[in-house]
Amino acid sequence: MDALVLEAQQNKRTAQAEIFERLGGKMLGVCRNYIKDWQQAEEVMLDGFFKALTKIDQLKHEGAFEGWLRQIMIRECLSWLRRSKELTADLNIETLYTLGIPAEVESVWTEQTLAQWIDELTPGCKVVFLLYEVEGYKHHEIADLLQISEGASKSQLSKARRALQTLYRESKQENYAT
Amino acid sequence: MPHKETDPAKDFTGLSELRTALGERSASPSGDAWARLSARLDQAQKPKRRKGLTIPLWAWSAAAALIIGVIFWPKSVVTSKIAEPVMEPLPQVNQTEQPMPTVSSDIPQLKEATPPAPNKSPVDKQRPNFVPNSSNNAPLGELMAWQEGAEEVVSTQLEVEIYRVDAQALTAEIEAEIMLEQARAKKAAIPMATTQVDPYALWLAAEQSIETPKYLPVIDLIKTGYSSIKTAVALQIR
Numbered sequence: 001m002d003a004l005v006l007e008a009q010q011n012k013r014t015a016q017a018e019i020f021e022r023l024g025g026k027m028l029g030v031c032r033n034y035i036k037d038w039q040q041a042e043e044v045m046l047d048g049f050f051k052a053l054t055k056i057d058q059l060k061h062e063g064a065f066e067g068w069l070r071q072i073m074i075r076e077c078l079s080w081l082r083r084s085k086e087l088t089a090d091l092n093i094e095t096l097y098t099l100g101i102p103a104e105v106e107s108v109w110t111e112q113t114l115a116q117w118i119d120e121l122t123p124g125c126k127v128v129f130l131l132y133e134v135e136g137y138k139h140h141e142i143a144d145l146l147q148i149s150e151g152a153s154k155s156q157l158s159k160a161r162r163a164l165q166t167l168y169r170e171s172k173q174e175n176y177a178t
Numbered sequence: 179m180p181h182k183e184t185d186p187a188k189d190f191t192g193l194s195e196l197r198t199a200l201g202e203r204s205a206s207p208s209g210d211a212w213a214r215l216s217a218r219l220d221q222a223q224k225p226k227r228r229k230g231l232t233i234p235l236w237a238w239s240a241a242a243a244l245i246i247g248v249i250f251w252p253k254s255v256v257t258s259k260i261a262e263p264v265m266e267p268l269p270q271v272n273q274t275e276q277p278m279p280t281v282s283s284d285i286p287q288l289k290e291a292t293p294p295a296p297n298k299s300p301v302d303k304q305r306p307n308f309v310p311n312s313s314n315n316a317p318l319g320e321l322m323a324w325q326e327g328a329e330e331v332v333s334t335q336l337e338v339e340i341y342r343v344d345a346q347a348l349t350a351e352i353e354a355e356i357m358l359e360q361a362r363a364k365k366a367a368i369p370m371a372t373t374q375v376d377p378y379a380l381w382l383a384a385e386q387s388i389e390t391p392k393y394l395p396v397i398d399l400i401k402t403g404y405s406s407i408k409t410a411v412a413l414q415i416r
Binding site: 011013016017020021024025026028029030032033038042045046049050053054114117118130133134135161164165168 | 192193196197199200201202203204205206207208211212214215216218219222223
């Protein structure tokens with residue numbers, strides 16, 4: 001990968017294509033975590049790749065390319081969510097989280113299960129949960145990134161955890177029942 | 179106070195599995211995804227078409243600075259750096275020393291005194307067509323000699339012009355000056371008066387200077403008039 005990155009920094013299209021081939025699917029998965037619509041997630045992923053490949057000469061440590069690309073994808077997703085005004089509206093709502101349990105919840109972590117569970121969360125809860133639990137951000141970092149207070153970040157995370165726990169229990173019960 | 183997480187759902191079973199699954203989530207992009215991205219990259223790498231003449235920013239900045247400098251540069255700095263030409267004073271025309279009894283007789287003499295044209299002057303014959311300009315590398319002494327000659331010609335021409343235009347006024351001034359000199363001479367001939375003045379002597383001198391027949395008839399007339407007025411008033415009262 002490091003050699004590919006070096007070649008991509010020299011603007012070699014074949015190297016760029018190889019990088020896309022290797023990391024495109026994973027980055028689309030990252031975008032899909034944040035954005036419900038597949039097509040929209042792919043558009044955002046392409047935007048992120050475009051920015052990364054046009055600014056790849058600014059990357060000093062080739063070994064950190066994947067992490068750098070992932071950060072770009074996350075920021076692109078957050079930017080899209082802000083533009084769509086889903087995130088801003090939801091993060092400022094202090095109402096209790098009301099999560100409807102999906103009718104068909106599978107007991108295994110398939111793509112469909114993940115999509116159903118994560119997409120049932122409100123945008124604010126989903127983003128904070130993903131940033132904290134999956135990406136490893138701290139609450140103050142999330143607060144800075146989303147322009148909210150640390151308390152709001154913690155509150156959103158708690159709601160997301162409770163909702164997912166409920167979903168998990170329900171899926172277990174259904175699993176035992178069957 | 180640091181936030182202490184007491185969320186019971188913090189470590190629910192399956193959270194770590196969910197975390198891992200979400201972190202490793204992957205999906206296949208659509209078939210034309212790379213083609214679309216490659217087209218965008220190609221478009222971005224094309225050099226931007228220049229719209230007309232592109233002037234760099236530094237050129238705009240330099241032009242702006244130059245204009246501002248020209249506008250706001252203090253005039254004193256500019257004038258101090260320009261060497262002012264040293265002008266020697268022209269020879270003054272001493273109008274009183276030159277006797278000019280009449281204008282008509284003097285002007286022809288002055289015209290005769292007018293130096294000839296510069297191209298015919300003997301000084302110019304010594305200097306073959308010297309024109310002082312920056313391209314000429316003539317010695318400094320020759321340049322100074324040419325300058326002195328030119329100044330003499332100019333001063334003479336100026337003098338003639340003054341005589342020609344203000345001839346009459348000049349004559350009057352000279353005549354007035356002559357009269358003034360005569361008065362001064364008469365005054366000098368008068369003996370100086372004593373510092374002490376006798377008022378009585380002055381009065382006697384004044385009384386003697388007035389002729390007697392001039393004031394006695396006046397007094398007689400005043401007396402006659404007074405008498406007639408007195409009589410008329412008495413008659414009216416009656």
